[in-house]
Amino acid sequence: MASSIRVRATANGDITEVQALIQHPMDSGFVKDAKGELIPAHFIQELKFEYNGKDVFVADWGPAVSKDPYVKFSFKGANKGDDLKISWTDNKGASDTTIAKIS
């Protein structure tokens, strides 16, 4: 099954720029479906980017983040060819992980 995480990490000198697009419904729990029933809350609670065993970016999310969230950030100290680990867990206990190479 294809990963829910698409990531691109580019090193420019000392700074690595990371972009990620995550496929997730991010249901807030406040929206009703066509039948008028509430769609239960289903959203990513923690999103983590790890480099060399250390967290370089951690997000604590809630129902306010929209569907298919997009994240962009930069961090220092990584090199081309290194691995970047991305993982998320949601409020239903589901999770996904992927490893991307910094190019």
Added chain:
Amino acid sequence: MMKRPAAILLGSAFVALAAFAFAATRVVAADKIDPAADAKAFQNFFFQKFPNVKREDFVNGPYSMNEDMKRQWQEKEEFPPYEFALDAGKEMFATPFKNGRTYADCFPNGGIGIRQNYPYFDEKEGKVVTLELALNRCREANGEAPYSYVKDEMASLTAYMAFTSRGKPMDIRIPDDPRALEAFENGKRYFYARRGQMNFSCASCHVQSPGERIRAEILAPALGILNALPIYRSEWSGMGTTSRRFITCNSQTRAVPLEPQADEYRDVEYFLSYVANGLPISGPGARP
């Protein structure tokens, strides 16, 4: 008592004269439908109104009208929100029907790189056929249930087909058939006619006010407005087809929408696509 009939006569004569004068200033050979002339006038109108916008940029809608929005959009295009629908569409397109045939069997060139030719006028049927309509007919001809015209599956399919045509100039043909000319004219009429309690026509926003705001949104120019479809619309948190956009536009002006592939919608799609001939396909797109 003597003055009143005279006054009424004078008044009505004045009204008649004014109406005549008004009509006279707008006299054009109304009998001859000339799509080529209409397209030229349409394009020139926008090129002259926005001399700093590159011609091919009009297909980017509001982003061609606002630098800040354009910058944000270009950044997002590296990881566009329609990516998932596009991948899904590619997979759907390649998946055979239960009877073993595929979408490729229904379309010229296997359905690849042909989106810029839609909609087209089907001379056998005597009507405009849109890409969505053609896709559903392909499904039904192969024993599959049709997709909703406004929801995800159809949008994913057309997203993929649009993607294979990206960059290709819009290329709509109007055969020398009075019915085709009539369809074009119908579409043009629909585009300019006011509707809904808000009394807006498509032109009210997209010809009179592109680049300006309606509430918090920047209005797109009508030129090339269909070139980016289907779109991932942040407002919808999802993909939408041309049909979906026509329908929501109607409700926004407080007009009850028509059926997704109503004649009027097919015709206005024909008109809008034709007058954008030459401008590149930019779909699938992302909009606020």
Added chain:
Amino acid sequence: MKWSLPLAMLLLLSLAPAARAATEADFKAAYAAAEAASREATGLRNQWTTTVASLAAAKKAADGGDFDGAIAAAKEAQALAKASIFQANSEKEAWKAMEIR
């Protein structure tokens, strides 16, 4: 002076219908008229969402026994429907004023 009393009575009588509460029959008549106009608008493929909403509000009010409110809503629906019919007919020519030439 002598004609003022019958005139006053005439005036009172003409005002009277507005003073008494509307009946279901009054509502049915108003609703039928509104519905007819609404159907004509649909036939012209130029129906307004607000017409539909007003008609629904009229029916809802009537179901709740509020015939005065129901008639007001029905009259509004009829007015909106008529306006949409006028719009459909006038736009047959008026669209040309917006056309890029």
